[in-house]
Amino acid sequence: MIAYAAMLRQELCARNSAYAASQRLPHVLSYGEMPVVVYKPFHEANGHGNFLSAAYTAILGKPEWSRRLEKIHSQAAHSLPRAERRWRELDSCMSSDALLMNVFCQPRTLKSRALTSTLGVQIGEVPEFGFKARVPLRSGRTDRTEIDMRVGGLLVESKLTESDFQVKALAVVESYRDLDEVFDREALPRVDGQYVSYQLIRNGLAAHALKFAFCVLLDDRRSDLIEALYAIMKCVRIPELRTRCKVLTWQELSEAVPRGLQQFLDLKYGIVPTGCTPSTLESTER
Secondary structure: OOOHHHHHHHHHHHHHHHHHHHOOOOEEEOOOOOOOEEEOEEHHHOEEOOOOHHHHHHHHOOHHHHHHHHOEOOOHHHHOOOOOOOOEHHHEOOOHHHHHHHHHOOOOHHHOHHHHHHHOOOOOOOOEEEEEEEEEEOOOOEEEEEEEEEEOOEEEEEOOOOOOOOEEEHHHHOOEOOHHHHEOHHHOOEEOOEEEOHHHHHHHHHHHHHOOEEEEEEOOOOHHHHHHHHHHHOOEOOHHHHHHEEEEEHHHHHOOOOHHHHHHHHHHHOOOOOOOOOOOHHHHHO
16 A cells, blocks of 8 residues: 555655755754654744745734644654744644645735635635534534634635544444435445544535535645545535535645745645646755
């Protein structure tokens, strides 16, 4: 089995090591065989190495966005050097949330007609990160599950180097009220007595309950995640809901973002419009 996640992590480690050094950005390396670049904010310039300047400024200007920066890095105690400031999840170059905010907090991104048309949202919509969807349960209660982003009537799940879409016990998934209405339960993939790609099932149920569209944003170097996504989508019973579910790669999305953001995505992530060749590490180091 091809280790797509490990291969992408290796590339991002190399790119960010070169990028951080060439830009003289404050950072540290995690412990282990494959050191991960973890950036420090530099308060004297109100900046942060893991973020494009325009996006970071916009994030700091919105309390509901800047709160996302405070989530503590869960593995910092044993994987990162000690620092005066506690390490945050979005400091890591592997963070899909940081990538998502770099793209959608850039003030010009959602003013692009090409991009909003691709996503099916209105120009000028304001993203909401960590959206709490209320997914109905059989008990009559709701699961206030967190979805990476909501833009208008679109729910977005963001992926980068995550290994999968999570697995979950049968009892948890089957506690959702609309499971059998939305999905062919018997066809949903399982492993070791658990449902595979739980996040996709949950978010599909959220989109159904809210009558929203649902999009998964992932890297086209992650063929494994794309395959897992389609394995779930083919189990959707409701044709109209299936048309509201889409997959979009970061590479496809990059075609419609501002030029400065395109360059940032290329150098730091190796993300370029479909058909283009990413910059070499040598150009990243310059």
